[in-house]
Amino acid sequence: MTAPDPDTVDAAIDALLADAGVTGQRSLVRRIIATGIGLAHDGADRLDLKISAAALEEMRAAFRLFAPYREIPKVTFFGSARIRAQDPLWVSAEAASRGLAERGWLVVTGAGPGIMEAAATGAGPERSLGVSIRLPFEEHPNAQSAANDRLVAMKYFFTRKLMLVKESSGFLCLPGGFGTLDETLELLTLQQTGKMEPTPIVLLDRPGGTYWRGFARFVTEELAGTGMITINDLDRVLVTDSVDAAIDEITGFWRNYDSLRWVGDRLVLRLRTAPTDAELADLNARFSGLCATGRIEHTEPLDEEHSERDLLELPRIVFTPLRRSVGDLHRLIRALNQLV
Template sequence: MSESTTLAPEVTEALRAVIEQAGIEADVDLVARILATGVGLGLDGADRLDLKITSAALTEMRAAFTLFMPFEGVPKVTIFGSARTRPDDAQYRAAADVAAALAARGWMVVTGAGPGIMQAAAEGAGPDHSLGVSIRLPFEEKPNAVVAAAARNVAMKYFFTRKLMLVKESQGFVCVPGGFGTLDELFELLTLQQTGKADPTPIVLLDGPDGTFWQGLRRFADEQLIPSGVISPDDLDRVLLTDSVERAAAEITGFWRNYDSLRWVGKRLVLRLRAEPADAEVEALNERFAGLLVQGRIERRGALRAEREDGDRVELPRLVMHFNRFKVGDLHHLIRAVNALASAPGVETAPPRPAPGI
């Protein structure tokens, strides 16, 4: 908030009194900041359209948070794809099959709740494993019957709030061929991963049997994007292109085979693992990934002080390093190497809900 619209002390106290009267006890400082921002908009003289956008966005986010809250401990995969794909299309079947495979492994499937690929994924997962975040459009007014039947849908006015929820809540993503909307969602994912604004997660580009849609994207990257220098040669290495439902499901769950989560503590990156690596394995990681460090070595450690103070997954073994933040887009290489260690668990387990930096 600008200095000219800083709230008077008596207004700030009044807002805190409202919070106390409402019975709010957790994260009072953040709730106070939200209220203060709203009052500040009024003091700034924001026009009615700006206020309507702000109000609608907050209202939609609250509704979405409420929808997802009961399933906080359940791993989720978001499936993107065209609303125009017909039920007799091989891509429709692929989306339904991968959703069914992941639901059978305990995952919930999140979609845009519309027709086409979104309906296919919801059908494959079934109503008990489906969540929907729909968009209010003049030609797409209702969520598909699967998510509507279980009343597990929230409707959004704005694409940006919808996209936030489709990305924020999931630990894996499957993109089936689609148009502008699907490509927009995919490129948003890739941008968040490349820039480190979201923690690494598995991304699968799934086509129908013998499909070539995503191969066209690969060719475009190889022939245009990489030679022109606008992306790095290995930027698409984090993505699996496949027409196999089995490989797609294995990519989503296998990403969490040994890797659990990460956290930055000051300048140090902490990778939390499910199994402690052996000395020889840590040495091999140091030899392979020395170029990603700004100093020192990758070290096997217990929970750091900040993690202990927060009770942040303190029971897990860790690898701690001074990782080069300018190379954060390469983190997925290290995570895959950690998952491939001989000490990694043989059984895949569900990941925690990450804390994305969106």
């Protein structure tokens, strides 16, 4: 296939956008259309095109599901699809979900049976969203999710996992099989590498259970013990069998901390309440190893934040961190939350 003149393609895309009435975010919509045309000129085979088209369609459906609830905090539950009602794990998942829903959170699940159904039951239909997966041999949407219009079904695990992670401000992982371990390890990877903003992760076990303590022992002895991860990489995760502790960890993480933003090499933390000068001095003494240069300082919104009107009403602090200090960043956020 002979590639057409780029100017001709650009003009055709502009005309298409105008005819379709697209006025917002045109540069990004243009990129999506141009990428599709590029796939055709790359000679992508039918399977590649089917994967690309289905993934984009699934993401669009999920974006539409979540859009009305963008301002409501969400917590995603992971766990085994094979846990039965009245199992202590079911009871814990249902209780944790109910407690978070009562505190104003939306509960997001994979919409399957087991732990997912327990969490959806605890939250109730008005406080839960489901992102299900179509599997050939098991896992159909549970009764709670199937009776609820707040549900989207996915063909691909990677699009489903994207939506289960992207939209949430907290995660509760209960024991499960390969799928649960895959989801949990991906969360830990995203946190360790800084590809996901700091977020509370709770590994919630059955009362007296050893599933997550055994996992933590493996991480400490085999991964950290052989130098494959840093010894404190698991410190930012809460391992507990207490529902109350799990709820407190999820909600308490956002007590004062609001969000972060990179501006060049500087990291801006937006807060609900700024530390006093004395508290800031104490934070600098405790977290001096977090800074690559300089100190943690109070700041007004930076120019880049002003240009985008990015949370200008919130107080903030700024510093230049060491790039491999994600664990210390989590500890700083927890220290900021304790100031209020």
